[in-house]
Amino acid sequence: DQQVKQNSPSLSVQEGRISILNCDYTNSMFDYFLWYKKYPAEGPTFLISISSIKDKNEDGRFTVFLNKSAKHLSLHIVPSQPGDSAVYFCAASLSRLTFGEGTQLTVNP
Amino acid sequence: NAGVTQTPKFRILKIGQSMTLQCTQDMNHNYMYWYRQDPGMGLKLIYYSVGAGITDKGEVPNGYNVSRSTTEDFPLRLELAAPSQTSVYFCASKRVVGAKTQYFGPGTRLLVL
Numbered sequence: 314d315q316q317v318k319q320n321s322p323s324l325s326v327q328e329g330r331i332s333i334l335n336c337d338y339t340n341s342m343f344d345y346f347l348w349y350k351k352y353p354a355e356g357p358t359f360l361i362s363i364s365s366i367k368d369k370n371e372d373g374r375f376t377v378f379l380n381k382s383a384k385h386l387s388l389h390i391v392p393s394q395p396g397d398s399a400v401y402f403c404a405a406s407l408s409r410l411t412f413g414e415g416t417q418l419t420v421n422p
Numbered sequence: 423n424a425g426v427t428q429t430p431k432f433r434i435l436k437i438g439q440s441m442t443l444q445c446t447q448d449m450n451h452n453y454m455y456w457y458r459q460d461p462g463m464g465l466k467l468i469y470y471s472v473g474a475g476i477t478d479k480g481e482v483p484n485g486y487n488v489s490r491s492t493t494e495d496f497p498l499r500l501e502l503a504a505p506s507q508t509s510v511y512f513c514a515s516k517r518v519v520g521a522k523t524q525y526f527g528p529g530t531r532l533l534v535l
Contacts, residue, residue: 345522347522347523349526355528356426356512356514356529359523362522402464409470410465410467411464412464412466413464414463415462415464
């Protein structure tokens, strides 16, 4: 039972444009959501998070949106930069973290 | 602070061999975790620990064992390696029960042939 799903294995965007990464979940009890970024041969690093009581959180170029009725969250990166090319994992928290499969973002110069 | 460190970076094992993956954190975090990541899959929780002397199973514990004798160290033991254990293993930690953010080590890539 995959409780957190990232349906797009990959996304390619041009430098300077917006990147939108999506994540769906099934368990309405999740109380916190996080996005992690992972470069090859490195561990995931925390990027941004949002509590289930909010619908938006912003940190510089990164914004996470939460739609609880749709059980959907998204990560917006504006403007996208080549250094943003990485795998992005969404994760949902209850007592533990449940991770999605990841989306490989490629930002082309 | 070095954060979370893992050794080795890469290892090849033969079927039936055993090994220990090492994980150390210097942030005085109470909670530590072991995950595995298979290609195209998210991270799956193997074992976790809420403090020295306390460990519990995660989603995929079969074939693994852990111990937590100190706050800093959380080794993962594979007793009889199988090809299905070929994966990348990540150790992570977080400070206290209410904290949501986990901090990850660089990973150990394991190949079982």
